[in-house]
Amino acid sequence: MRIKQKIVAGIVAASFTSIGLLGAAASPAQAVTASQIHSISSSAKDATANKWTIRNSFFGKDGEDVPLRNGDAYSGYKHIQDKHPIDDTSLIGWIDDTLEDGTYKKQGNKVVARNRTATGQMFRVVFTEREDSESKDGRPVGVITAFLE
Known part of the structure; x- marks a missing residue:
């Protein structure tokens, strides 16, 4: 059971890493800053x-x-x-x-x-x-x- 959990956690971590790498490849004009995110979701x-x-x-x-x-x-x-x-x-x-x-x-x-x-x-x-x-x-x-x- 423990091995399955570590495999799932590894897949999730790899997915988030891939998403992060894709975000890093975006040009600065396309990047969303934290301040933009906060102003969008203020409720x-x-x-x-x-x-x-x-x-x-x-x-x-x-x-x-x-x-x-x-x-x-x-x-x-x-x-x-x-x-x-x-x-x-x-x-x-x-x-x-x-x-x-x-x-x-x-x-x-x-x-x-x-x-x-x-x-x-x-x-x-x-x-x-x-x-x-x-x-x-x-x-x-x-x-x-x-x-x-």
Whole structure:
């Protein structure tokens, strides 16, 4: 089961990479900047939908579905970068390593996974498998926060 999940995650990652490469090949006149995107979707409804957009998909030790969503001030990628800024490459790698090799502790409807990074620092990922009807994708809320301790 774990191998199938990694294959699916690899295919998804490759798809996003291909899309990113296609976007990079566009001439500057065709490129869309972040400020243009924000001005197009300024309604509260669009902002809520964006909150539930999945940035990355991860799997826990026992096959748990742990998406990293764009989030908001309280959970997900935005929360992580606002409260504990980490460059994306390290963040994604540390989340993946922690979910795969870390120690898990259940706390209510949340799970706290901890793992030591290559530099010896402890990294923590807090996630939930709870679903939220606002997400409309049937997947769990996923990563709440992640940070170096």
